[in-house]
Amino acid sequence: MVPEPEFTSYYGRPVVKPAPWGDDVAVYLFLGGVAGGSALLGLGGQLTGRPTLRRNARLSALAAVSVGAVALVKDLGRPERFLNMLRTFKVTSPMSVGSWILSAFSTGTAVSAVAEIDRLSNDRLPLGPLRSVLRAVEGPAGFEAALFAGPLAAYTAVLLGDTATPTWNAGHEELPFVFVSSATLASAGLAMITTPVREAGPARTLGALGVVGELIAMRVMEHRMDPVAAEPLRQGKAGAMLKWSERLVAAGGAGTLLAGRSRAVAVASGLSLLAASALTRFGVFEAGLSSARDPRYTIEPQKTRLARRRAAGITDDSITTAG
Amino acid sequence: MLRNMAPRSFLQWPVVRQVRTGDLLGRGPSVTSPRTKAIGPRTATADRVVQSVCPYCAVGCGQRVYVKDEKVVQIEGDPDSPISRGRLCPKGSASEQLVNSPGRQTRVLYRAPRSTEWEHLDLATAVDMIADRFIETRRRTWQQEDEAGRLVRRTMGIASLGGATLDNEENYLIKKLFTAAGAVQTENQARI
C-alpha cells in the first residue's frame, strides 16, 4: 500500500531553513496575547463598570504591546527600517496584516491607557486643551482596541502556520485556537494578579475558559498533525516546556476555579497561568525551529502525504514527473 | 520608505499604488522602489570593453574585460570566441577577483641577507640592484671554454624559472636577453 518512506537526505543537511528569529519573537508572541486579552478585559471593565479592572487591563495592554513591539523591532535585520512594515498592505502576508493590526490596536490602547495614566496622576499630565478631547475619545478608543484585540492574539498563529516550517505548518488548523486560548488565560491571569478579587470575577471565568480551550486545542492539534511532524512538540527543550506549560495551566485553572476568591490563591494561579502561556508560546516556537533543522521532519511527512495522494489515485500533482 | 515619502507625492505610497495598478496583492509593479526601476548591469555602464584571453589553462577561453573609471569591474566569457563560446570554468570566472584580489601585492619588497622581515624598496633602485648583481654574478661565474677546451661562452651562475602564463613576447625577450648574456639555465613550467 503506502511504501514505507525510507529516509535519505543530503548528508543530513536541512531541506528548509528555520526562521532567523531569536527569543524576542517568542516574547512578542506571549506579550501580544496578553495585550489582546487585556484589551478585551479592559473593554469589559469599561462596559460593566469595573474601574480598577478597566484601568489595570488597559495599562497592562499598553505595557505588553509596547514591550512586544520593541522586541519585534530589535529582532529585525535592519531595525532602522521598521516603518517599512507599513509600506504595503499584503493580504497574503500574515506579518503585513499583523503589522497593521498591531498599529491599529496600539493607537487605541495608547489613547485609552494615556487617559488612565492621566487620571492616575490626577490630571497632572501636560495635556492642556487636549484633556477634554482625550476624555471624549477614551471610550471609543477602548472599543477600537478591543476590536483589534482578537485579531492581534490570533494573527501570530497564522504567522507561524503560514511557513514551510514542518511542525508549525502541520498544525496550522488548530494553532489559532491554542494561541487564542493561551492569550485569554494569560491576560486573565494578569488581571487576577493586578485586580482585587471583587472586580476580577470575569477574569477568573475568562481564565477558566482559556484553560479549557488551551487543553483541548493542544490535544486536538497534536492528534491531527502528521505524527512525525508532531514529534518535536514532545522532544527536547520544546517538549519539556510544553509539558510544564500543561501542568501550570492545569494548576492555574484549578486554583482559579476552586479558590479564586482568596487574593493569595488568585495571584498564585494568575502567575501560573501567565507562566503557562509563556511556556506554550516558547515551546511551540522552539519546536518549530528544531523541526526545520532536521531534514527528516520535512522529508518523511511529505513523502507520506505524496504516497497517500497517489494511493488515492491523484497522480498528476507531484513536482517530480517522468515526462 | 516612509521617511522619504513626504517629499514625493502621496500617490507613490505602495499601498495606494496597489489600488491604482490593480496589483492588489502587492506582488509586482506596485511595490518596486525607484532604485529597482532604475536597475541595470554594470557591464552596460562600463567605459570600455576589452577582449582578452583567460590566464589559467591552455584551452584559451575568450574573455571580455569591462573597465569603469580605470578599474576592472567585470570579467566574463567572450561569446564570439569559437573555442569557448562565452563560457568559463571556476578559475576563469574568478579572473576579476584575481586582478582585484585583496591579497595581491602592488609594492616592491626586499629582504636583506639574514634579515627576518621584508622592507620596501622603490622599483627603480630594485631593478638597478638586480642589474648590478646580474653583471657581477655573470662575471664571477663565466665559463669561456669547457674542460675539453671547446667554446661554451656561458655562465652557470644565473638561472630562471619562468611561468607558462607569460606572453610570447615576454618569453622572447627573456630568452633573447639571457642567451645573449650566456645564461643557459632558463627553464619554465613546460617541463614541470
Place this chain on the structure above:
Amino acid sequence: MANADCIVIQGSNMAECHPVGFQWVAEAKARGAKVIHVDPRFTRTSAVADKHIPIRAGSDVVLLGALINYVITNDLWFKEYVSAYTNAATLVHDDYRDAEDLGGLFSGFDPETGAYDKASWAYAEGEGGTIDEPGAGSEHGADASARAAGHTFGSGGPALEHAQVQRDDTLQDPRTVFQIVKRHYARYTPEMVQDMCGIEVADFEYLARTISENSGRDRTTCFAYAVGWTQHSLGTQFIRAAAILQLLLGNVGRPGSGIMALRGHASIQGSTDIPTLFNLLPGYLPMPSAGRHDTLGDYLGAIASKKQKGYWADADAYTISLLKAWWGEAAREENDWAYDYLPRLTGAHGTYETVMGMLADEVEGYFLLGQNPAVGSAHGRMQRLGMSHLKWLVVRDLNLIESATWWKDGPEIESGELRTEDIETEVFFLPAASHVEKAGSFTQTQRLLQWRHQAVAPPGECQSELQFFFELGQRIREKLAGSDDERDRPLLDLTWDYPTDEHGDPEPEAVLAEINGRHLDGPDAGKPLSAYTELRPDGSTSAGCWIYTGVYADGTNHAANRKPGREQGPAAPEWGWAWPANRRILYNRASADPQGKPWSERKKYIWWDEDQRRWVGDDVPDFPVDRAPGSQPDPALGGPAALSGDDPFIMQADGKGWLFAPTGLVDGPLPTHYEAQESPVANALYTQQQSPARLVFPRPDNLSAPSAGSSGADVYPYVFTTYRLTEHHTAGGMSRWLPYLSELQPEMFCEVSPELAAERGLEPYGWATIISPRSAIEAKVIVTERMTPLAVGGHTVHQIGLPYHWGVGKNAVVSGDAANDLLGVTLDPNVQIQESKVASCDIRPGRRPRGADLLALVAEYQARAGTTIETGNRAVTDPAAEGIDPGTDSTMED
C-alpha cells in the same frame, strides 16, 4: 574533438583541468560518440564519461601495447592508410635487436653511460649499409654528451637521408617495421593487461572493441592526454604508443582524430614555441651543444640534411634568420651570422639539474617569473633548500607565493633545518602585472595565438615582464657600454631598440613583428614576411621564430583577429592565428587517400581539386599546395621539393608516420613497458624492471623506495599519484589567494579507498600522514569508492590520490602541506620531465609530527626500508639475463 566518434581520455582529467574544452567532448557525446576515461581515479571526467576504466598508475604502455596487439592480430588496422602513410613497410637494419630478445633492452645499450647508441636502429640501406647521420661523422660508442643526446635534435628529429630507404610493401619480411611491431607487442595480451594494469578482460574488450569500431574510413577516434602521461620516467614512450595505435587505425590528420595534447597553462605551448627552455631556441631549433655543434656548419649538418624530405631541411634558413633577428647588423656572413655569440650546452641543464647546482653553490642568481617551485616542482624540500644557497633571488608574481616567503615561514623553518637569521639569500619581490594589465599574445593548446589587449594600467609598482626585462636589458647594456671585453659583445650587439610608448614601456606588437620576421634588403626591405617558406639562409631575412612567421603578415596582427566564431566555419580560421601558417589540423593531407579523394564523405577535410590542380578544403592544407597526389619527385632532391604525393608527414625525414622511430628518441625505438622508478609491482613482461635510459640522480637527499621483489619494498607499500582540481591552479599562486576559489576547496586532502582506510584505520575526514623516502606530509582523509584497489601482479595494490595545490605559508587564504614534497627526482630522458604521477609511500592515521621529529620519522622509515643511494638507481636490472657483459655493469657515477 567535436567531430570524433569515440574519445579516449587517458593520462588526463579533462573535465576538471580543461572544463571549457570539455564542452566539445560533451557535444560529441550528445551526438552519440563514446567517451571512455582511463584513469587510476574515478574523477569528474569519469562521472560524465560512458565508461571509466581504473588503471594502475604507470602501466599505460601495457594497455596501449595490448590495444596495438589487438588491432594487428584481429586485422582491424586501416590497411591503405598504414601502407601509404607510415613507415610500416620500411626495412630496419640487421643489427637491430628487439626488447623481446634482450630481456627488455634494445640493441646498443651502454650501461656505462646508461644511454643507447642508436646506430643499430637505423633503416636498412640499399646495399645493406645504414643511413647515417650526415655531418656527425661515424659516431659509435659512448660520447660524453650522449646522455643529453635526446634534446639536441629539435622537433624534426635528427637528419636522415631518405634516398634509398628499402621497403617491402607486402609487409611480410620479418625486418619490416610492421613485423617488428607485431612481434614486439605479441606478449601484450588482455590477460597481461589484467595482471599488470588491474583492468578486467571484459573492460579491455569493451575499450578495444569501441576504439576499433570507431576507426577506419567513416569513423575516427581521438585520444586526449595531459601530464598524466607526460610526468613519467617513460612519459614520451606513452605518447609514442598512442601515436602507433592511432597511425595503425588511420586516426591522424583527420577531423575528430589525432592525439590531443591538453597543455596545462595559458601559454605553455607558447613557452615551448618561444622557449624559455635550456635546450631549445625559438622554433624548436636545438641549442648548440659543445662538441657536437662547434661551428655553424656542424650545427646545420647535425640537425637537418639537405637530402632529407620535408620542411625541416630548410633549418639553415630558419637558424640564420633567427641570428639576424637577434644580432641584426652584427650578424654577417663572415662571422657565421654571429653563431659564436650563442652559448653552448654541455649536457642537460634542466631545472632539476639547476637546483642541484644551487645545492652545490654553483648558482648565485635565480629569477622566478610567475612560478612557485617551492610548491609546484617535484621534491619541494630540495627546491627550498637549494634556494637557501643562492646569493640573490628575484621573484616576480601577483602574490607573495611560498617561493618568496620560504625563508620566513617555509616548512624547513618549522622543522629547524633552516634558521631565518642564517639564510644569506637576498630576496627581491617585484609585483607583476596581471593578464589584463598588459597587452600580449598567448598560444593555447591548439597552437592558436590569441592577442590580449590591455584593459587597465598596472596598479602601484606592478610591471609586466616585458617592461621589467626591457628595462633590465637596457640597464645591463648601459652598464656594459664601455666594455671592450669580448664576452660582452653579444649583449652590446643585441637588437634591443624597441619603440616605447609614452611611459617608456616597449610596444608588444613591435616584439611580435620581430618574431614574425621581415625582409632585410631588396625591394621590400623592412616589410614583414608572410610565410616561413620566404625565409632565406643568405641573411636577407630575419625571423625571431620561424614557425610564427605569418602571424604579422602584411603588417596586421593576425593574433588579434576577432571574427566571431558563429560567423565562420568550425575551423574558424579568422579567430586568432594558428602556427604554422594558420593551419588548424596538422598533417591534414592524411585526411585524403593516396589518390587525393577524401576517405569518406563524413570525414571530408581537404582533398585534391583536379581542375584547380590544388589541395582545397576546410583548412590550410598541410602540404605543398600544388603537389599532385600521384607525383613522385626525383629522389636526389631534398627538402619540401622531395615530398612525394603521398607523404602527409611533411616534417618527418621520410615524409611518413613513424611506427618505428629509428632516431629522435633516446630510450628505445618502440614503446616498451618498464615499471616506474618506485613500484610495488615487478615487471612481468621483462627482467628489466625500470626504464634503463631514465635519468636518475643517486644523491643522499633523493633516495628512492625499493621496488617489488627487493627487501624493504613493504615499508612503502602503496602507490600515490598527484593531480589537480578544477577549483585550484597548479601551485596555488593564482587560486589560494582568491577567497572565491579557496572556499571551494579549502583543505589539503588525500583520497583513499574504503579497503585501504580499513586496512590502515583511517577515519573519514580525519587526518592522515603520508610518508615517502623524501618527506612526510599530512592531509585530511576522503574515503571514497572512487579509488579502487587493483589486483596486480598477484597482490592488491592500493592507490592514494594527492592534489598538490597547497603550500605551507602565511599569506594565502588557505594553506596546507605540499604533495610535491613527497616526490623524488627521476626524469624522462627525452624531455627531462620529472616522474610525479606515480611513486611509493606509506600512510598512517593522525597528523604529522612537527619540528625535528618530522625529519626523524622520515629517517626512521628510510632505515627500515634499508634504502641507500643505490636503491632503484641501477640502470640494468639483471645484466646476465639481458645480454650485457656483467663485468662492465656498475652504478653510474654522475
Place this chain on the structure above:
Amino acid sequence: MGQLSGPTDPAADAHWEHSHPRKGFFTDTSICIGCKACEVACKEWNHNPQDGNLELLESSYDNTGALGASTWRHVAFVEQGRERIAEARESGRALVNLGMPPIGPPSAAPAIAPDLAEVDTTPPDTADFRWLMSSDVCKHCTHAGCLDVCPTGALFRTEFGTVVVQDDVCNGCGTCVAGCPFGVIERRRDGTVAVAAEREDQHAQHPAVPNVGIAQKCTLCYDRLVADETPACAKACPTTSIKFGDHDDMVETAKERVADLHAQGLTEARLYGANELDGVGGTGSVFLLLDEPEVYGLPPDPRVPTADLPTMYRRAGVAVVGMVAAAALAFLRGRA
C-alpha cells in the same frame, strides 16, 4: 486579483502591463561536471562575500554546503554505489508507470512512450559507481512562498516572472526565510568568514560585506535581464548543464531530454518542477534529476504555505469570535 495556487502566468498575475515571456533555467544534472563555475560566476557578478569556515564539509567535493544568503548557486555531490543506482532506476520506472497522461498539450511526440517496464533498461554496462552532481538554485516558483509572506514588498515579481529581493527595502524581518519550501532564501548574518581558530594569525583580508541583515537570494540576474544579457551562471556553464531561456522552451527541452534518456533505458532520469499542477504551481528553474529529490536535499512534495492561507484566516476568525464570546460570557456571568 491573482491566484494563490494552481497554474498561472505569474508576471501577468502581478499586473505587469508589458510582461515579457517568463524567463527560467533548465538544469540538466546528467551533463553537469561539478566544476562550480556557476558558483564563482554568480558570486563574482553579485559581489557576494565568501562564506563558510574554510574547512572540508565532509560531503565529497562539496565544501559549500547549501544555498544561503551569500551562496546563490550550490553544486551538490553525491557518490553512489551499484545498489543505489538500481534503486533510483526502479523509482524512476515507478514514476513512468504511474501512467500519467502527458502533461499539458500533447506534445508532438506520440502518446506517452510504451510502458517502459519491459524495455531492457540495463544499458550495456550498468555502472557500478556513479557520482551525481547538480547545481541547485532558487526555484523562482510560480507561487513563491517568500514573495507572498513578505510584509514590506521588498520581494517582488519581475516582469520576467522571476522573484527578486529589493536590497533598499528589505528590513530583514526574516519571515520569507521560513516561508520558502525549498530553504533557499536566508538573512545575511554579519560574520561571513569564521576562519578556523589556529588560522587567526592569517591576515588575508576579505572583501567588505554588503547588505548585512537583509534577506538575499538569486535574482536570476535581474539587472542583466533588463539589458537582455544571459545570467552569469548560465553564461559560464561549460557544458550548458545550466540552460537559460523562455520558461516554456526550457520545459519543452527538459521533456525532450528526459524522453531521450528514457529511450536509452536510463529510467532514473526525472524532471523536477516541470509540472504546473504541483504544490508551487511549477517552478521557474526546472531540473532533470537522476534520483529521488531528497538525495539532492530537495523536498519531495513541496507546497507553498500560502495555498492554505484562506483556511488559516478562517480558522483564526473562528478563534477570534470564540475569544470575544468567551470574554462576553465571562462578563455576563459575572454580572448575573
